[in-house]
Amino acid sequence: MGRNKRNNTRIDADFEAYITIGEVVTPVSTRNLSLKGALLYGCEDCVAGTECELHLPLSPGIRIVVNGEIVRIKGNYAAMAFKEMDELSFTFLHRLVTLNAEHPEEVDEELLRVFERF
DSSP states (O other), X not given: OEEOTTSOEEEEOOOEEEEEETTEEEEEEEEEEOSSEEEEESOTTOOTTOEEEEEEXXXXXXXXXXXXXXXXXXXTEEEEXXXXXXXXXXXXXXXXXXXXXXXXXXXXXXXXXXXXXX
C-alpha cells in the first residue's frame, strides 16, 4: 500500500470486478484502488481514451459503480481514471480505501485539498 506521485492514497486491492464499454462486459480484477482511479488486470481489449463503467461487487447487493476513462494501457493492465459515481458508491469506496490505507488520516486530507480548490 502506498502513495503515488499524484499524492493519492492507493491501496493494494485484488477484487474481481467487471467493466462495461458500450454493450461489452469484460471481467477484470483490480490491482490497486484510490478515490480517483484503479489499476485493472485482464482488460486486453481496452484502449486508452475509452469511456467505461467499473462495477466492483463488495457483497451481495452492495457494489461500487464508477464511470470513468481508460487513461493508460501497459501490457495486460489498464489504468482507469474515475470521473463520476453516485453518493453511495463514493461512500463505499471512501470507506474501503480508508480502512485499507497505511495512513488512513491522509485519505480525508486528500479530500479536503480537492474541496479547497473550489
